[in-house]
Amino acid sequence: MSDNKHTLVAIVEDKPGVLNRVSSLLRRRSFNIDSIAVGHTDQAHQSRMTIVVQGDDAKVEQARKQLDKIIEVVRIVDITSTPSVSRELALVKVKASASTRSEIIQIVDIFRANIVDVSSDSVIVEVTGDEEKIDSLLELLRGFGIREIAKTGRIALTRGGVGPLQTEEKETKVLKQPPKVQPPEADALPDW
């Protein structure tokens, strides 16, 4: 991960035009956006945005504070220096003939990616991971001929029990701490 990329996570009210407000603000104050990913949360009327912006700490902090002024932004934190899990998903349509298909499958296996569609002259590869992993896979697949790519932006959660964006009801619901289960993947090195 390049060090001037920051991951901002925002909880926003699920109202029309919120994404527009966020992206318009970043544009007019000339912050560089790498990606924005938006999805619903477990709370009704709230969405979660993961925004990847470039810049030094001061610039990104200024972006965060400006975004926090948007009325519908309930909370926004910079989780770049908080231990966290971040993922992207990419769908890649790769040229594949009978002779190259098995080689592609091998590479896909190494990356723990999936083939989700096969036709006579192409396959679609689905891969999840951080940007580095996806970039390395794309690099390898490029040799076979990439026809199309669709990528989501980064989404991220901080590691550990209580995140900075956790909603209020943490005391009421969780009576006792559930045992910590480390997914086997989490130990694997590199991260994917």
Added chain:
Amino acid sequence: MKKTGAQILCESLVKEGVDVMFGFPGGAVLPLYDTLPQYPQLRHILVRHEQGAAHAADGYARATGKAGVCLATSGPGATNLVTGIANACLDSSPVVAITGQVARPFIGKDAFQEIDITGITLPITKHNYLVLHAKDLAEVIKEAFYIAQTGRPGPVLIDIPRDVFQEEAEFDYPDKVNLPGYKPRMFGHPSQIKRAAEVINNAEQPIIIAGRGVIISGAFNELKDLAEKAQIPVVTTLLGIGCFPETHVLSFGWLGMHGMAYANHAVHHSDVIVAIGMRFDDRATGVVSHFAPNARVVHIDIDPAEIGKNVQVDVPIVGDVKNILEVLNQQIVPREHVDWFNQVDKWREEHPALSIRDSDSLLPQYVVRQIYEVTKGDAIVVTGVGQNQMWSAQFYFYDKPNSLISSGGLGTMGFELPAAMGAKVGKPEEAVWCIAGDGGFQMTIQELATVVQENIAVKIAILNNGFLGMVRQWQQLFYGRRYVHTPLSGPDFVKIAEAYGVTAVRVSDKKLVTSTIEKAMDHNGPFLIDFVVEPEENVFPIVPPGAALVEALEMPIPEKVTRSSK
């Protein structure tokens, strides 16, 4: 009981304590205008251009501290508000703008007079709404006024489709708002205030820079207490003028591009800056890399995003200025900075900015000073933008709290007349002087008709130099004196004013200035004076673009060009 959307809007405005709005009717707001006569307590002032409505609401808001309301129809009506809304946004003025929109089935169809005004005003409002159901109206209006008037104030726009005005819904005005993402911080963090007090108590050469935040917060006494207790010289920003009495012994004018040289020197050489309710605008700081190189900065502001935006801050305190100063003042140790004060005072003697040079011809500075002398400072001054603005800010002494209204952030020519109108409507008992230039005045001159129709007794002084003066000054100083498109062949302002029905006089003789201003004050109703002043008079000091605050040009360049030669 069910009410129409238009009735709900009016009822809600009444609940919010609105007594006046500035507007202009049109197709999309016809149902609303049809409803207005049912609510005689809502005074509607018909402007002649929607820009005037927005500026008037802004002027009203700045004079009273209450939200100003403006009203326009869809499409061109709404876009005409845009400059005024942007102006209010940059200067943190609480304005609620209500626009009509085409009926819901037509939205997105490029219908007649349809424009996406919520999209257009997204970057220039604190928040905006498109209301799609009459049942949502009351809540939206409650929120809009709350957002506009709390925290760092700003404009809020409400866009209402024509058929929503006609739709019926139950009216139940909410008594509180539910805005999980909007919780302005009102009180400063105690440990930050403690740190600030330590920094201030240990300062040898402190200076206070006070901005419009002090006025908005109403912290006049608290600021005075702080300055007097710690004996700290006070300079203000342009928009901070009127937050500290300018004849006070600790007042050292205002800083910035056209600020007093001694104010700029004091800031530059200070070791601690206490910045209160101001945002380190580039016109105030000069080139930032050379701004106050030795100073530690204590920055008090209600907007966290202003902290560290332009200038690095050592002790940030986020919250309402008045609340913070109340706590801070208790921790300030009374002391005197005699050497520092004498030094700043010496700069004032060495750089006398406010004397008016001897001249037989009529100087604009003299006019401004005479307005001060006649009103004895007991007036609200509303300025245009450019030379007239700077002279008004320099040569009038603002002792009265909140007595200058001026377009600072956006620098909107044409602000003067409608804003003065709004200020006078908001403060009818006050004398309101609109000091304009001959260029800017023509941008909203049509509001003379409004002034007459509503008998709004503003006094107008045009400093008529036949130029777009500030631009001409820049051409003179920085563009080899090439006056490209700055000479104006102005109209006869006296005849124009009279045609609108405003009593007007032309003055070109210095000896008649005072008596004419007195005459204007005695006149019952609006009054216009066309002061024909020295055409090539410049505003000094001026910090050239890209220079540090202490590098101001101070010497007037007295080369004369007669009016006929241009």
